[in-house]
Amino acid sequence: MKFSVSSNELLKQLQIAGGAIGSSPVLPILEDFLFKIEDNKLIISATDLETSITTQIDVMSDANGIVAVPARILLDTLKALPEQPITFNVNDENFGIEITSAYGKYKLAGENGQDFPNIPEPDGVDSVSLNAPTLTNAIAKTLFATSNDELRPAMTGVYFQVDFTKLIVVATDAHKLVKYTFTDITSEVSTTFIVPKKALNLLKGALPSGGDIKLSFNKANAFFAFDDTTLVCRLIDSRYPDYNAVIPVDNPNLLTLPRTDFQNSLKRIAIYANKTTNQVILNITPDSMTISAQDLDFSNEATEQLNCNYEGEPVTIGFNAKFLVEMLGVLESDDIKMELSTPTRAGILLPAEETDGEEILMLVMPVMLSN
Amino acid sequence: MDAFYASIEQRDHPELRGKPVAVGGSGRRGVVASASYEARKYGVRSAMPGVTAKRLCPGLIFTGRHHDLYAEESKKIRSIFYEFSDLVEPLSLDEAYLDVTENKKGINSGTIIANQIRKQIFEATQLTASAGVSFNKFLAKVASDINKPNGIKVITPEEAILFLEQLPIEKFMGIGKVTAKKMHDMRIFTGGDLKKYDEIVLVQRFGKVGRHYYKIVRAQDNRPVKPDRIRKSIGAERTFLEDLESMDSMKEKLDKISEVVFNYMVKKDNYGRTVTLKIKTHDFKLITRSKTFLSEVRDLGILKETIYELLANNFEVFEKVRLLGVTTSNLSKEHPGEGIQLEFDFDEKKDLD
Numbered sequence: 274m275k276f277s278v279s280s281n282e283l284l285k286q287l288q289i290a291g292g293a294i295g296s297s298p299v300l301p302i303l304e305d306f307l308f309k310i311e312d313n314k315l316i317i318s319a320t321d322l323e324t325s326i327t328t329q330i331d332v333m334s335d336a337n338g339i340v341a342v343p344a345r346i347l348l349d350t351l352k353a354l355p356e357q358p359i360t361f362n363v364n365d366e367n368f369g370i371e372i373t374s375a376y377g378k379y380k381l382a383g384e385n386g387q388d389f390p391n392i393p394e395p396d397g398v399d400s401v402s403l404n405a406p407t408l409t410n411a412i413a414k415t416l417f418a419t420s421n422d423e424l425r426p427a428m429t430g431v432y433f434q435v436d437f438t439k440l441i442v443v444a445t446d447a448h449k450l451v452k453y454t455f456t457d458i459t460s461e462v463s464t465t466f467i468v469p470k471k472a473l474n475l476l477k478g479a480l481p482s483g484g485d486i487k488l489s490f491n492k493a494n495a496f497f498a499f500d501d502t503t504l505v506c507r508l509i510d511s512r513y514p515d516y517n518a519v520i521p522v523d524n525p526n527l528l529t530l531p532r533t534d535f536q537n538s539l540k541r542i543a544i545y546a547n548k549t550t551n552q553v554i555l556n557i558t559p560d561s562m563t564i565s566a567q568d569l570d571f572s573n574e575a576t577e578q579l580n581c582n583y584e585g586e587p588v589t590i591g592f593n594a595k596f597l598v599e600m601l602g603v604l605e606s607d608d609i610k611m612e613l614s615t616p617t618r619a620g621i622l623l624p625a626e627e628t629d630g631e632e633i634l635m636l637v638m639p640v641m642l643s644n
Numbered sequence: 645m646d647a648f649y650a651s652i653e654q655r656d657h658p659e660l661r662g663k664p665v666a667v668g669g670s671g672r673r674g675v676v677a678s679a680s681y682e683a684r685k686y687g688v689r690s691a692m693p694g695v696t697a698k699r700l701c702p703g704l705i706f707t708g709r710h711h712d713l714y715a716e717e718s719k720k721i722r723s724i725f726y727e728f729s730d731l732v733e734p735l736s737l738d739e740a741y742l743d744v745t746e747n748k749k750g751i752n753s754g755t756i757i758a759n760q761i762r763k764q765i766f767e768a769t770q771l772t773a774s775a776g777v778s779f780n781k782f783l784a785k786v787a788s789d790i791n792k793p794n795g796i797k798v799i800t801p802e803e804a805i806l807f808l809e810q811l812p813i814e815k816f817m818g819i820g821k822v823t824a825k826k827m828h829d830m831r832i833f834t835g836g837d838l839k840k841y842d843e844i845v846l847v848q849r850f851g852k853v854g855r856h857y858y859k860i861v862r863a864q865d866n867r868p869v870k871p872d873r874i875r876k877s878i879g880a881e882r883t884f885l886e887d888l889e890s891m892d893s894m895k896e897k898l899d900k901i902s903e904v905v906f907n908y909m910v911k912k913d914n915y916g917r918t919v920t921l922k923i924k925t926h927d928f929k930l931i932t933r934s935k936t937f938l939s940e941v942r943d944l945g946i947l948k949e950t951i952y953e954l955l956a957n958n959f960e961v962f963e964k965v966r967l968l969g970v971t972t973s974n975l976s977k978e979h980p981g982e983g984i985q986l987e988f989d990f991d992e993k994k995d996l997d
Contacts, residue, residue, distance in 0.1 A: 424949050447987045448938060514990035549974075550982050591983045593938075617986060640983035 274338035274363040276310055278330060280374070283359075284351040286317055286328045287344070289502060292475040294344055295321035300390075305341035307389040308361075310334045318392050319344065324472045325392045326479070328502040339386030340368050346381050393505050395496045398489035401435055401460040405499060407631075408488075409480050411442040412473045414453050414603045414633060419470050420446030427511040430467040433495075435460050435488075443516050447638075449596045450516060451603070454632040466490055467513055472497075472506035479504070520636060521619055524612035526585025528557060529625060532609045536601040538577045542566045543594035545575035552640045553594040557613075558587045566594070590616040591640035597622075600635050617641055645721065645738035645765075646772045646793035649678035649714055653707045655770055663705055670694040670706040673883045673966070677709060681793055714738075717769055724764045728757055731869045739788075741781055743869035754778075755798050762796070778804070780865035785817045804863040809836035816860065823850065835861045876978060878916065880904045881969025887926045888965045891955070898951050901970045906944045909972060915940035916972025919947060921954040924967035933958055939985040940976050947972070 290306060298304050298321065307318040313334055318327045340363045350372065360373040368383035412431070420428035425447070434441040437460055442453045476497055480486065489496040490508070497504045542553050546566035556563040562581045567574035590613065601609065606624035613620045622635040645651070649667040654660045664683035668676045674694035686701035698704055718737040725732045731743035744757050751757050758775035765773045772794035776787025783799050790797035799807055813832055814824045826849070832838050838861045846854030859865065880901050888894050898921075909915050919941060920934035933954045941947050951970055976984065 424946070424953060445988065447990065448985055450988065514988075516988075516990075518991060519988040547982055550985065552983050593985060619988065636988070638986040638988060640985050642983045 274310060274334070274336050274340070274365055275360065276315060276332040276334035277358050277360045278315065278332040279356065280351055280354045280359045281356040282330055283315075284348070286330050286501075287348055287351065289479045290317045290319040290326045290328050291344055291348060292478065293319040293321055293324050293326040293504075302341055302384055302388055303390070304344055305384060305389070306344050306347065307339070307341050307386055308363075309339045309386065310337050312337065318389070320390060320392060321471075322390060323469065324475065324504065324506045326475065326502065326504050327392055330501070338363060338365060339389075340370065341384040341386050341389050342370060343381055343383070350379055393494045393496075393507075395489045395494075395505075396491065398491045398496065399460075399462040399464065400487055400489040401440075401458060401462075403440065403455075403458060403486045403488055405481050405484050405486050407440075407455055407457075408486050408497075409477065410631075411440070411453050411455065412477050415442050415444035415451045416470065416473055416477070417599050417603065418444035418446060418449050418451045418635075422446070426509055427467055427513045430469045430509040431473055432465065432467050432513045432516075434465045435490075436463050437461075443513070445514070445516060445636075447514075448593070449600065449638070450519070450636040451600070452516065452520075452632075452634045452636075454634075455630065456632070457630045464490065465513070466495060467509040467511065468495055469506055469509055472504060476504055519619060520634070521612070521614060521621065524614040524618075524621055526557075526583070526588060526613040528562070528581055528583045528585075528611040528613065529608055530562070530579060530581035530611075532601055532604055532607060532624075534579060535609065536598055538564050538579055539594045539598050539601070542575050542577060543598065545573045546594055550640065551593045551595045552591050552642075553597075554589060554591050554642065556587075556589045557581070557583050557585075559583050585613070588613060588616060589642070590620070591642045592620075592637060593640055596637050600637065604633070604635075646774055647678055647680050647684070648717075648738035648771070649709070650680035650683070650707075651771050652710070652714060652717060654680060656713075657707070660705060660707070664688065664701050664703055665705050665707060666694070666697055667707055667709055668694060670698060670704075671885065673885060674706075675883075717771070720768050721765055721773075724761055724768065727764075728761065731871055733869045733871060741784065741869045755796070758796055762794075780863065781867050781869065782817060782860045782865040783808075783863060786811065786815060789815070801863075808861055808863060809834065809839065811835045813838060816857075818853070818856070818860075826850070875912075875914065875975060877971050877973035877975065878905055878908050878912065878914065879920070879922075879969060879971030879973075880908075881922060881967055883924075883967045884965070888968070889963065891959060894955060894965060894968060895952060897968055898955065898970060899948060901968060902944065902948050902951055905970050905972060906947055912977075914975050914977045915942050916976075917941070917974040918972060919950045919954070920969075920971040920973065921951050921958075922967070922969035922971065923955075923958070923962060923965055925962045926964035926966050928966075929962070931958060931962060936974065939987065941972060 303321060309316040313332060314329050315332045316329045354374055357375050362371045368385055370381050370383045372379045415431050419431060428446055432443040440455045440458050444451050481499055487498040494505055494507055542564045543551055545568060546552055547568045553564055553566045562579045563576060565576040600622055604624050606626045608625035610623045610625050611620055616639055619636045619638050650665045653665055653667060665680040666676045666683055666688060667678040668674055676690050676692045676694060676697050678690055679688040683701055683704055688697045688701050714737055725740055725742055728749060729742050729744050729747045733741040744754055754777040758777050762773045762775060774788055774792040775796045776784040778784045778787050778799040779801055783804060787797040787799050812834055813819055813827050843855060843858040846858050882901055917940050918934050918936040920932055923931040935950055
């Protein structure tokens with residue numbers, strides 16, 4: 274089997290697929306790309322058995338065939354070559370691969386493509402169509418809030434709730450929570466599933482800036498298809514916590530203030546906070562808010578004052594500054610609103626102005642102050 | 645206190661008096677917690693395996709431990725300390741540093757205070773105590789061992805330098821067997837030998853603690869007596885009579901140990917963010933693995949789950965296990981300025997769908 278392809282075009286596709294390859298694969302063949310030639314198309318797959326990416330590219334070939342190619346050495350070779358046509362010559366008996374460039378020849382040992390694990394096929398799926406920026410947005414706004422706690426597997430992923438006319442995407446690590454609602458979709462079905470963090474991270478890097486994404490799903494897997502690429506991931510088989518139950522409905526105290534001023538102030542104050550807790554204290558009165566932190570271990574402390582608009586009882590409440598900075602970072606509006614209750618109950622963070630067709634709600638649990 | 649646990653047993657059981665007594669386990673994996681002076685003559689020491697102790701001293705009598713009783717005696721002793729000073733830093737149930745520079749009785753001699761405390765302890769408990777009196781913690785501690793049992797040793801500033809130069813290196817507090825061996829290799833046998841080395845060389849050889857050695861041998865020790873030593877961890881461990889080989893048997897033991905640790909956390913209202921599993925294998929390899937949470941572990945179920953996870957993640961590393969331990973650290977009371985990161989109260993039993 275022999276085929277020719279543009280080195281840069283191939284590299285681009287390999288870099289997309291290569292994201293699926295795990296850092297310490299359980300089988301040697303999982304360090305490979307699967308190359309399948311089908312009627313002048315090269316179909317490339319990579320997998321870590323949880324997440325798989327398949328993509329394709331037009332090539333000039335003399336026959337159909339299949340081979341597994343070591344990923345690292347191939348990627349390194351292509352990165353070191355200037356754009357040019359290159360030719361792959363695969364020995365169908367021993368899977369030896371010879372690459373020919375304008376400069377010379379490179380030989381590497383492939384493996385039998387038949388030994389490559391099967392990539393799940395979209396059998397018995399339901400589908401919904403999303404535009405790419407919407408999905409990119411949904412991922413960017415939620416992924417940071419997921420947990421790393423393997424004892425609570427559901428929270429290590431992002432929860433997708435497909436309704437007939439809306440998509441709700443939720444992430445939480447039990448300390449902070451983001452609920453992103455998108456109201457401009459049409460789906461034949463209503464269902465929910467939890468997508469692992471790794472798959473979404475890969476998607477974030479691979480999604481096109483425009484066009485549609487076809488999202489298909491069955492009980493076991495989710496399939497994200499766009500352009501010539503499909504990402505398949507095994508869904509997290511675990512119950513998602515009842516997040517609606519923890520969203521307060523009667524937080525009486527309303528704080529409004531400029532988003533970037535608040536974020537920048539928190540970033541400066543956090544430098545002086547205890548490094549393990551990142552604890553900052555907000556002291557909020559009707560016309561101003563004091564943000565302060567101290568690190569008793571080093572006698573560091575800092576205080577700033579911000580103008581704000583506050584309707585409610587004066588309150589002193591502690592938060593992890595890192596959480597607030599991340600949350601403010603995914604909002605886009607000039608002003609934000611915080612709805613607070615007592616210093617030990619969840620605060621709600623909202624943009625002051627809503628964007629058409631989308632809603633975002635964030636929750637954060639305070640740090641209970643020790644004195 | 646002199647042979648604290650063993651002396652209490654001898655006091656309460658006259659038939660044990662004058663005999664070699666050890667408190668602790670005599671079994672295959674038992675350890676001596678305390679040995680009477682009669683037993684020490686044979687070389688029996690605390691922390692020694694019971695089997696070794698028995699070999700050194702065939703007539704050794706093992707008694708059970710009566711921890712509640714020891715704790716009660718300890719309380720009596722401490723209340724005597726507090727009659728003299730509030731600056732009391734307990735090191736264990738039967739040992740403490742006291743700063744008596746300014747004391748409640750207005751006595752301006754450490755020696756008089758030490759003897760008065762020893763006298764009051766004997767009157768309250770019929771147990772003897774030994775004391776070391778000096779101008780810093782290190783010297784006081786070293787001195788307290790010199791005239792044990794039932795004795796006192798005073799090291800004045802004038803005597804300190806010569807005393808330290810002549811002191812065998814093993815007697816320096818904090819220099820254990822391993823460090824002593826390294827020092828012997830460097831031809832350091834006494835404080836005087838240690839003094840010949842530059843601070844830099846000691847730091848290169850021993851790390852940060854080298855600086856401490858350099859200072860203490862020159863009688864420099866400015867560590868204050870800290871009342872209420874801040875507890876850094878809460879833990880428990882168990883050595884097993886037979887090595888454990890199956891995951892299930894380990895889990896079963898870890899359940900019990902976790903419960904002991906958890907109950908203690910509840911009792912002390914002091915919870916840790918870091919959970920550590922300690923494993924000693926049949927060939928004495930020590931493995932510790934830990935996990936740190938953003939907020940304190942306040943749930944026994946989570947403590948157990950975490951320990952299981954740490955065990956499962958490392959299960960291939962070991963075969964037979966002789967000791968298992970569970971510790972929580974990063975304790976809430978260790979970081980008094982730190983608040984507690986609260987969590988959403990998810991009803992984990994309720995299904996969303």
